[in-house]
Amino acid sequence: MQSEFHQRQLAFGDLMLDNSVAIFTAAHEQTRSRDTEYRFRQDSDFFYLTGFTEPDAWLVIKKHENQVSSTLFCRPKDELAEIWHGRRLGATAAVERLAIDQAFELSELDEELPKLLNHGAAVYFVLQQDPQAEQQLHQALATLRQGSRHGWQAPNQIIDWRPMLHEMRLFKSSQEIELMRKAAQISVDGHIRAMQQCRPGMWEYQLEAEILHEFAMQGARDAAYSTIVGGGDNACILHYTENESPLRDGELVLIDAGAEFAGYAGDITRTFPVNGKFTPEQAAIYQLVLDAHDAALAALGPGKSIKQANDIVLQIMVSGLVKLGIMQGDVAELIEQQAYKAFYMHGLSHWIGLDVHDVGDYKSSDRSRTLEPGMAITVEPGLYISKSAEVDAKWQGIGVRIEDDVVITTEGIENLTAAVPKTIADIEALMAKTNN
Template identity: 40%
Template structure:
């Protein structure tokens, strides 16, 4: 299992406590388990914020961070040990394990929440808690606070301000530590290898899901517990659907195949997209469309450096792709007017990318506290993924481009003097891709 040292999690908690201040308390609640069918659940994915602060993976967990509290600053409420349930459902840490293995100052069972948790709310001015994620727990928090406020013969001592814990936590998560970057580098390497395998084994007549199976087998073989998101394998017109996930059609000769897939290694995500010709050779029109996206992608990536406002990346992509749409006869008119009227969105409907980390669309603000676009800083990781998508039924588009979707996505680390393309091992140059497709064994 990939994880960080206890000291790493302790340092994150200290940073969080310094940010919320000594008169505050924070409550973090685990994601609920989700039913898949009747009495079976989907594989459990822990809360990203709890993972970030503790590394703890079990459901039903509640974490309390209470700077300077006499009973403990880092408190966990976890499932109790139960030999019968552990025989059926797997091992549990229990309160003793929460302290011994995860560094909790104090730990209790979830059955003790009503009795013990309100004690950590007393005499605190601010409560950091995220409303709206768990309606039942929201009611409990409201009840605890109200009970403290209405005690007889005793000053309130209840928090007077409720603040969303995500505001601080998600800002902390935007910039990655060296340990995080190294783990993400491994996740990206595994993902790049999987994309290369898919290209090598693609040939007309294969099913989309066969390539998905090959990719996800490579993920699991190399230690990734999950795909970071539902893999997209779209051939032909399916590639023009941004989040096509059925992956059930036959790949035909002449199709361009778009694969958007990434593994999650140690709960850190990779996110790579490549587009390639199923037959091993782009048509002239397909190549023109592909090269237009590639040119825009390279230009935007090369613009990345500390201090560059995030919106400049999207502005550059819009302009580059709009110019190409005119050249490809997808649009007509002036570039400035097409951008101002957002006509480019017909074929480029999404933004240039997103933060990447524990969540594939990782958290953290894109604006500063005054509302201006946030400048890039070293140790941020983001994706750059321009695309052009021409639906098969678009009678306004040149016929040779209909039913072709192209997206090219890389994972980029902002460095002190520019950037590092973490996914550079995954080929994207037109000639390199054409040389790879179909070269794998049957």
């Protein structure tokens, strides 16, 4: 991946104005409690350009006379600090290990940054994101302005680099897709393990532990996001993460979980019966969501859009809800009035990559941007009928979501997470096999 990080730096440089400078800052360690920190996770944009996994670093990309160069500022080697807190790469090794043109210790930033900025036409930087970095940038600019008699000159404009870099991140390389396949496979195995281990009387957090154990055993020490294990009516809370309730016989459990591998996210949702057998009502709602999910997958590919797939999903799910008597009225009117939002209140899809809800412009609120090869998205229709819903009691407390991760290819899609059972027959067969 070393050469790929370097190529990304050059590719970003090609987008910059000539004689300009772009500044990117790493994430900072975050306090968990008093003098302990959360396990460090690098800022995704910084990682995308460097592959560097230490905090508090700076990357400066400079374009001068159409030549692009990179400079890293990082923590110094420190024997005592490394004994207590772990190894550091250091500036000398960074040049070779990270394919950076030059590197300095952070203590040299105040001296070197004005030199890099001097006579630049513009500086690419994100304001109001990192107050400490912003203060240091303004100090460097002030130094240049105060040195005009020495021939110094500060850039006269600040440009937000996010639209440029995030458009780059939207299109995954073959190496990125391979890492996403690995994240997806680990996520798949976690979900299959959950189906195999689930029993009435377990607690949601115990099922979560089974999933996280599988992730960790395969090299994914972190989940890509807080794991959702929602039994019964808890499945109707979209971002339920308390995972504190018992799993009851006769109810469904919805699991939304994904592994993070080498920085890339998996994101899968499956819903299945706690006891391994769907009731008729659960099966009816589940099959409706599955039909919509399969139709959405069939509708996606290059030249298509998320909106087109979602329109198909809405037609299937609203028609089905009317047939079941859960909604009443004309299907077209119900869709136009968005009456379905009482039961399907989120979007069909989002970008996925280094972030589970990855960066990238959808171009419009209805996500009508034309899909192209290299884009990666989720597909996740769902229906949520809470216990407070004004419907026949037999439907209440049923929440179902089915989610897969797909990459758009030149010929269609690649479903990275298809191996987790989805059909009613396959789920029941797997659970019957492992429960006996």
